[in-house]
Amino acid sequence: MKFSLVMATLGRSVEVERLFDSLAAQTYRNFDLIVIDQNEDSRVRDLVTRFSDRMSIIYLRSAKGLSRARNVGLKHVFGDLVAFPDDDCWYPPDLLQFVVDHFSRDAQLEGLTGCSINERGVLSQGRWLSERVRVTRKNLFTCATSYTIFLRADAARLAGEFDEALGVGSGTRWGAGEETNYLLRVIDADRKVCYDPELRVRHPEPVVEMDERTYSRARLYNRGFGRVLGLNRFPAHTVLYHVGRAMAGGAVSLARLDVKRARYHWIAATQRFLGWVD
Numbered sequence: 001m002k003f004s005l006v007m008a009t010l011g012r013s014v015e016v017e018r019l020f021d022s023l024a025a026q027t028y029r030n031f032d033l034i035v036i037d038q039n040e041d042s043r044v045r046d047l048v049t050r051f052s053d054r055m056s057i058i059y060l061r062s063a064k065g066l067s068r069a070r071n072v073g074l075k076h077v078f079g080d081l082v083a084f085p086d087d088d089c090w091y092p093p094d095l096l097q098f099v100v101d102h103f104s105r106d107a108q109l110e111g112l113t114g115c116s117i118n119e120r121g122v123l124s125q126g127r128w129l130s131e132r133v134r135v136t137r138k139n140l141f142t143c144a145t146s147y148t149i150f151l152r153a154d155a156a157r158l159a160g161e162f163d164e165a166l167g168v169g170s171g172t173r174w175g176a177g178e179e180t181n182y183l184l185r186v187i188d189a190d191r192k193v194c195y196d197p198e199l200r201v202r203h204p205e206p207v208v209e210m211d212e213r214t215y216s217r218a219r220l221y222n223r224g225f226g227r228v229l230g231l232n233r234f235p236a237h238t239v240l241y242h243v244g245r246a247m248a249g250g251a252v253s254l255a256r257l258d259v260k261r262a263r264y265h266w267i268a269a270t271q272r273f274l275g276w277v278d
Contacts (some may be wrong), residue, residue: 001030001076001079001080001081001082001099001100001103001104001105002030002032002079002080002083003030003031003032003079003080003082003084003096003099004030004031004032004034004076004077004078004081004083004153005023005031005032005033005034005083005084006034006070006073006077006081006082006083006084006085006086006172007019007033007035007036007073007075007084007085007086007087008050008062008066008069008070008073009034009035009037009039009044009087010038010039010040010059010069010087010118012087013040013043013044013047013102015087015088015126016043016047017047017080018085018086019085019087019088019090019091020033020047020051020055020087020278021088021090021119022091022092022093022202023055023091024054024055024092024143026049026091026093026094026095026096026097027032027093027094027096027097028094028097028100029055030097031055031056031079032053032056032057032058032059032068032071032077032078032093033056034053034056034057034058034060034068034076034179035048035057035058035059035060035134036060036062036072036073037059037060037061037062038063038064038069038169039064039179041046044064045059050134053214055107056077057098060072060073060112064167064169065167065169065170065171066162066167066169066170066178067161067162067163067164067167067170067178067276068164068167068169068170070084070178071162071164071180071184072239072243074156074162077153077156078151079149079153080152080240081099081100081103081150081152081153081246081266082150082151082152082275083099083102083147083149083150083151083158084146084147084149084179084193085201086146086147088203088204089116089147089201089202089203090201090202090203091202092101092200092201092202095120095188095199095201097198097222098198098199099112099150099199101268102194102196103150104151106192106194107141108192109152109192109194110151110152110154110155110186110191110192110193111135111149111150111151111152111155111183111186111191111192111193111194111277112150112195112196112199113135113143113144113149113150113183113194113195113199114148114195114196114197114198114199114200114201115128115148115191115197115200115201115202116130116145116147116200116201116202116244117201117203118203118204118205119200119202119204119237119243122203122205124203124204125203125205126141126142126145127142127146128142128143129142129143129195129197130197131197132194132195132196132197133194133195134192134193134194134195135183135187135193135194135195136187137184137187137188137232137234139195140180140183140184140187141180141242142216143184143195144179144195145179146178146179146204147201148201149179149183149198150199151186151193155191155193156210158185158186158189159183159185159186160184160185161179162179163181163231164179164181166178166181166224166227166228167179167224168220173219173220173223173224173275174211174220174223174224174227174275174278175217175219175220175221175224176220176221176222176224176225177224177225177227177228178224180225180226180228181231181232184228184232184251188232205221210260210261210263210264211215214244214264215264217265218266218268218271219271220259222246222267222268222270222271222272222275223225223272223274223275223278224275225242225271225272225275226239226271226272226273226274226275226276226277226278227275227276227278228249228273228275229242229272229275229276230277231278232277234276239273239276243269243272244269246265246268246269246272247265247266247269249261249265249268250262250265250266250269251260253265
């Protein structure tokens, strides 16, 4: 089985080199890395040149916007399995072999997801289930993020393109949720997607300093989350659950006299609701 690894990048170089190093060290070697460069300088192009003799790299360029870049990359997918590594994540050496083994054992498996861990091996980037399960609309939000999703090529074709109004750099107020919206098309078609917590991709936990930059990011990400709930017709009780979780976090922060973090949770709660009704 051959992988097509679709990686969009903007504004990073050290992190991209770390990912390239981790791919060059994979025990399973049958993959193309599809790099979609949105930088105006040569930082990524230079890295591609340096690593081109260590792995197969397809170098592309696109306009800014994560979903736009991934859609450019999808046009160059020729592998059997498709994945979307972030430019600041990195793979353990046996990750691709682990994924291939899963798909080889189960011909009905159309998608495999895992969890995110940081450089210390601690779970990062959200809440994660601890047991193996089939991914459904009910548990999706604790089973997948963009760089932990692996799909058969036919499932990726079924999902189609990413919604370019969603995600980082979209130019809209919906700054996240594009990968959830994408994966939901596969799940809603009743294709078999499973989550295995032993599938672990490394990704740093963002430094959360409660400043205006963090609040701005919270608005974009949570508005996007709410937008995906609305686009995919999630029931009101599901929306209220996710809004309520954020409000509960705010109440706990207030009880601890952490006003800045309480504000963060309030932004998350209100933007999730507003995204849903957009």
